Amino acid sequence: MHPGAWWVWAISLGTAATRTTNPLLLGLLIAVSAYVVATHRSPAPWARSYSAFAKLAFAVLLIRLVFAVALGSPIPGTHVLLTLPEIPLPHWAQGIRLGGEVTAEALVFAVYDGLKLATLLICVGAANALASPSRLLKSLPGALYETGVAVVVALTFAPHLIADVQRLRAARRLRGRPDRGVRGLLQVGLPVLEGALERSVALAAAMEARGYGRSADVPARVRRTTAALTLGGLLGVCAGTYGLLTAEGGSYGAPLLLAGIVAALAGLRLGGRRSLRTRYRPDPWGPRAWLVTGSGVAVAALLTLASSRAPEALHPGVVPLTAPTLPLWPAASILLALLPAFVIPREHS
Numbered sequence: 001m002h003p004g005a006w007w008v009w010a011i012s013l014g015t016a017a018t019r020t021t022n023p024l025l026l027g028l029l030i031a032v033s034a035y036v037v038a039t040h041r042s043p044a045p046w047a048r049s050y051s052a053f054a055k056l057a058f059a060v061l062l063i064r065l066v067f068a069v070a071l072g073s074p075i076p077g078t079h080v081l082l083t084l085p086e087i088p089l090p091h092w093a094q095g096i097r098l099g100g101e102v103t104a105e106a107l108v109f110a111v112y113d114g115l116k117l118a119t120l121l122i123c124v125g126a127a128n129a130l131a132s133p134s135r136l137l138k139s140l141p142g143a144l145y146e147t148g149v150a151v152v153v154a155l156t157f158a159p160h161l162i163a164d165v166q167r168l169r170a171a172r173r174l175r176g177r178p179d180r181g182v183r184g185l186l187q188v189g190l191p192v193l194e195g196a197l198e199r200s201v202a203l204a205a206a207m208e209a210r211g212y213g214r215s216a217d218v219p220a221r222v223r224r225t226t227a228a229l230t231l232g233g234l235l236g237v238c239a240g241t242y243g244l245l246t247a248e249g250g251s252y253g254a255p256l257l258l259a260g261i262v263a264a265l266a267g268l269r270l271g272g273r274r275s276l277r278t279r280y281r282p283d284p285w286g287p288r289a290w291l292v293t294g295s296g297v298a299v300a301a302l303l304t305l306a307s308s309r310a311p312e313a314l315h316p317g318v319v320p321l322t323a324p325t326l327p328l329w330p331a332a333s334i335l336l337a338l339l340p341a342f343v344i345p346r347e348h349s
Contacts, residue, residue, distance in 0.1 A: 001344060003131035005289035010127035012296030013337055016303040017119040020314035021112040024326045025303075025334065026119045032337045033126040039341045041129045048166075049159040053125025057118035064114030069102050073110065075318060077103025105318045112318070128159070135283055153203065160199065164192045222270065229267030236260020288344055295339040302333035 010033070017029050034050075041047040069084070084099035168188045178184045240257025306327065307314050313327035 001292070002283045002285045002289040003133075003136040005285070005292040006130040007127045007136070008293045009296035009337070009340065010123045010130070012293075012300040013126070014120045014123035015300040016334070017116055017123060019300075019303045019307040020330075021116055022314050022316055022324050022327070023112060023115055024324055025314065025330060026115050028331055028334050029119050029337075030122050032334060033123055035338065036341045037126050037129045040344065042132075044132070047129045047159070048162055050122075050125045050129035052159075052162055053121055053128065057121040057125075060121065061111070061114040061118045064110050064117070065107065068106050068110035070098060072097045072100055073103075073106035075103075075106050075109045077105030077319065077321075079104035079321060081107070105321055108321060109318045112316075157196075161192060161196060164195050168192060226267050226270045229263050229270065231267075233260045233262070233264025233267055236263060291343060292340045295336050299334055299337045302336075303330060306330040306333070 013029055013033055017026060020026065034054075037050050041050065080101050080103055083101050086097060086099040089098065165188060168191055169184075172178070172184070172187065177187070236256050237260035240253050240255075240260050243253025243256060303314070306329070310327060310330075313325065314330065316322060316324040
């Protein structure tokens, strides 16, 4: 399985999560991603990061609730749950309050808003748990190789750090020493920090020995053409995306976006001439990769369509306070993302 297919699948689920605030649909997206991760992730250290992203998502949800309680909410409400002591603020801080009434409408709105961001984080965690960073690096264009190495190093830092913490805590438990609390955190944190520094030095030496940062000499006109195509393509993508998102730009948005993508890809292809690296046994983009990609893109497209056709089902109201309902065909479209769990063999993930 090409690792890029898992990233497209996960990003598509995250895109679908941004189109709704219905907690039932968001919970279904989380359940689908969790099931696929549970059936197809490998025992490698980087595959253990899903639980860390899930904890981060839960922390984001709690922080959003705390802000709604402490700083108030612009959502008006009539169901007052409690009243906190309000701290007076100077006149230049108008519009901001500390304390005051906490309404059920404000808390429900905060839960909806925080759950959407939490679902997006969990989808990114699914991509980290399913796609091998080293294999993904091999698939990048030559022009993005150095940037890709930096991103892969950053993405693999957290999984290795989590693995070190789990290993040291297990060792302390076997020796009968505490591994929780402030004392346990200090006793575990110092060896983890030392190991991270040693790993960084070893990685820097290995990258220098392999010639990281070398580039081939190319004519100046090729460099200028590459820069013009890449910059123009990215501007075209931004302008085309803006056109698609606005009602006035429907006529020029799609052509401009397509032209920008073509120009950016041409610039990346031309910029790959500066890279001196070669690829050993590149991962093919086969039918399984297309199947995984198609299932994720279908979910994003159908949820986007549902958000325009039935916005009241995908965005339940909080004023007046009503219970969310599960829309049938958007929920059925999310289940399409389960296709990789049943048609992709475990040994090919």
